[in-house]
Amino acid sequence: MPFNHQTDSITVEQRRQQLEQEIRLKLGADIETVADGKIHRHRMPGKSCSNRSIWVWVSPNGDRAVFGNHVTCERYSWTAEGADLFTSTTGAETRQRIAEHSMEVGRARLERQSIVAETARLIAEEAERADENHPYLQTKRVLPHGLFQLNGALQVPLRDATGEIHNMQRIYRDGTKRFMRGGRVKGLFAEVGDRSSSLNWYITEGWATAATVHDVTGDPALAAMNAGNLMEVCLALASSAPPGVKIVIVADNDHRTQGNPGLTKAVEAATAIGADYVTPDLPCNHPGCACTDVNDVEHCVVREVNND
Template sequence: MAAITAKETRRGERRGHGINHKSECRQYTSIEQALGDALAAYGVTGLAIYADGAVHRFDTTDKAKGNRNGWYVCPSLEVAVYGFWHTGEQHTVTTGGKADPAAAAEARLAAQRAREQRDAERRAQQVKTAEQARRWWATAGAADPSHPYLTKKRLAPHGLRQRDTMLLVPLFYDGELVNIERIYPDGAKKALFGGRAKGVAGLVGKLVDADRVLIAEGWATAAALYEAIGVPVVVARNADNLEPVARRLRQRLPDNVAITLAADDDRFTDGNPGTTKARLAALAIGAKVLMPTFCADCQRCTDFADVVLCRKERSL
């Protein structure tokens, strides 16, 4: 746990998920003042601070309004702990000097209490979101094959459902529907708020009796691959989720079922996250990686859905 003790923190420059503090020694007259200065370095100002031992949440400046990703707790009038859920940062601040052993112990307990409260809130929200997803799925109709997104991608619905203008992609965890990804007519995609994200997946095709399964990021890529080669494709939604999905799928399927990672080639993005994380996921389960092949002069395509659509357009 990082500690900021009895110092006046000024606004620094963000570096990744951290911050570069410039400080000078200073005694604070209250923990509220010390914590206020520490938070100001992250752009959080005007926050009412309560030294009441309870965990308090606040919005961070790098996320949309209402995100409540920041938290703090003042277990005593000399010590405060604060952090940011989305970056994993956690810091301790005191009114002056180094925290004594008792104050340090209070800070550790306060941080643990904050984590437990956050975990409980997250689990409760996941249950609530799963219930919403099941209601939406049960009351939605079959997807319109002429939906603008399907028309643009030249894909069949493959079991998707539709609510108003939104296509619904069901997302499962341990065989249960726990979330839904919404695809809007303009192609924007968004899961339901607060639902489980890590390890959840959709599916195009059927896993029953399959001897080979592909894992792809997006639904359109999965649908394009399924239409092209007839192999079931698991939808991981994004590059970060490829490895969690791959690990769970490998545990679930018989050893004789081959799993292949169908990577996006984010060749125009620094670090090529699609390819990099697909290879890491494949390495984690001993699988192969399938890469899209682009036309020699193509400066647009990055995934299998793009390639299929591009070739259809060129054949006209």
């Protein structure tokens, strides 16, 4: 019956348009959907070709869909208007598909992380030691300690509590910092000095702060690289520290930022592991002081002396 056939195909087309409109609305992406019961990955507009963060699953009859963005962890389900929930794909099958997809994404992430880790270890073996005249080290007035250098960028090795390298933070001449793409960061830290050499361990946010703390105290200083990673790093280090180790967190003091994230995260982490914390008393006496960490304060003092 040609009439019925036409009605059906319009309905299918309309459903597809409704769904694509919904995806546009929720995820901000124009996607051509395929109703085949398989998960399709798509590129987020404006992101690089390797970024395929959008995923869409549409039931073979086109009346149900689940879609999301695995980077932002958004996930939405959609049912076509008038779809018969009892005859369409069951919820159990949908859940199964999503569970399979999540595992696939998890596996892919671990695979990427292990490739990055191998590359980072290769850099640590092959790259030259950092040049103490590198502009970033000069600006921060610290020695290269255990850093490497490749194509003009400092390479800060990120380790787990066993000392294994998993990632590098690249610090470019202009001070821009980037981790290796797709590498693990959570719970990893940069080590300045040697943890086995002392029972006093300092944990800082940034690498330059760790370098300054180590220079001043002679004790090992471990940098979590950002405030959001302090908790994980503190937990990893506290649980693996030999008996007798005393951990002190040297907190950034983001006194000019709402909520003082540096200090807040440090206090949370210190509380979690029962450690002490210290933080610079800011602002310093230097007019226009923009210090947030111990390394900045060292410079502020130098500036003050030079200006006198």
